[in-house]
Amino acid sequence: MVRKRRTEILINGSKEIAGRLAEEIAGKYEVAAIEEPGNGLVMVKVRETAKRSLFYLGEVFISECKVMINRCVGVGMVKGHEPELAYHLAVVDAAYNADLAETKAWTEVLLLEEERIGRQREALKSKILKTKVNFETMDA
């Protein structure tokens, strides 16, 4: 599974999944810490819609971690102070980058979680759409 999709699932889904996958790898392989989990900033670049130009909206507080497995680097980063999740994301990233056999079995787990997130999102949409205005034309 590509990184964009799997990081969306691991961050929006249950944190337990990232923890479980990372523990599976840490129990079998040597995980070397390149950069311990720490805090930093990501500057957000936005395209405004009046002239379609770019500007900086501000920064987002993040946690980031870097690890190495089988000489392959993995990066974990997430909004907020989440050092444990950043570490787990880094291990999962390194496992994919090192093409470890375990990652093949993860697809099913991730897809199931993606479905669960999707259902939650649909329920949220449904709630929000209750506030959609239904205009009725009044008789003169």
Next chain:
Amino acid sequence: MGYVAVKGGTLAIEESIKRLKYERLKKGTVLECARIEGGMRALIDQVMSEGSLYSETLAAIAIKQAEGSPEEAVFLLKAYRSTLPRKHYSCTVESTDMFVERRISASFKNIPGGQILGAAHDYTLRLIDFALQDETDEGAVRWLNRFESEKSGIDVQGADLDNLPKVLDVLRNEGLLLPCGDNDREPDDVTKESVQFPTSRSQRLQILTGGQTGAVTSLGYAALRSFGALHPTVGELRVGNLPIYVGSLLGEGQAEEDYYYIGDIKVTEAETIFPVTVQKENGRKEIEFGIGYGMCYGQNETKAIAMSILDRCLESGDAGYPVYDEEFVLLHINSVESTGFISHLKLPHYVTFRSELDSVRKTRKGKGTVGEDEGERP
């Protein structure tokens, strides 16, 4: 007159800081940060927006420490931000990717995707709800459970809240707005280089979005009421979550599939429409539409709309009013700068004031000045 170095006051300052803590705690109750985060959403959004730093948790701690003073909380947030490394720049965020929770237009009744009111104070009676005095955690949980279990009965098919079309595209499709392609020039960054005038558009928008809410609103109101007498129409106001991605750091290229997702941020976006009279080559006057743009962290609707008004004023830069003057607007809306400069007046000005005092006494010499010996002598 020479300067005289003095010292003292250390103990008084230590006691003053202790006294400040006493004022925060004197009722014997402690406000938990999680409760601030849960119940002070608007204040957190304001502090994050003026602090140009997105973190509800940090904003909640700052608000607690500042006893609810937004200017002090923003100061704390900005000071902490300056200690952190900027690790990355995000991939370009497009507001069409927003998961919309609220979206209204004052320009068109029927807009693609519909008018979605979401959560807003606009439709409430502004009467104090005294029942809130007796609100409990248990009651809140019961209310939440009831709310969650309410059947919506809404078919979400075809209402794609994370891909709603923009209202302005209606005008663009009719040729009433000039078509405009993407301008990919890298933005300037006011946190890296000091501002020189005239500014670039990216500098103006970065300063406006981090501006003090009250200042941005007041200047926007001034432009609206009489100093320029603009009357824009809100083309679209959106509140929702934007996904943030960072490009790959591992030298794999910048394919979208290799992006790192780091989470969502809640923002407000305002697009306001201004009628503009333009003279064509044949001398004929035509009315076209100009757009003002505003976006800020959190749900800050008044600020986002006011920002869009000021954006439009500064883009046109004429009319002879202060709100069209970028130096006037941009140098006076920063919370830390404006409150800091006003606050500096509380610092000792003994020498300066002594000099003024001497001048006043000289001008009054011989006129029977009262209290000459009562003046302060530091």
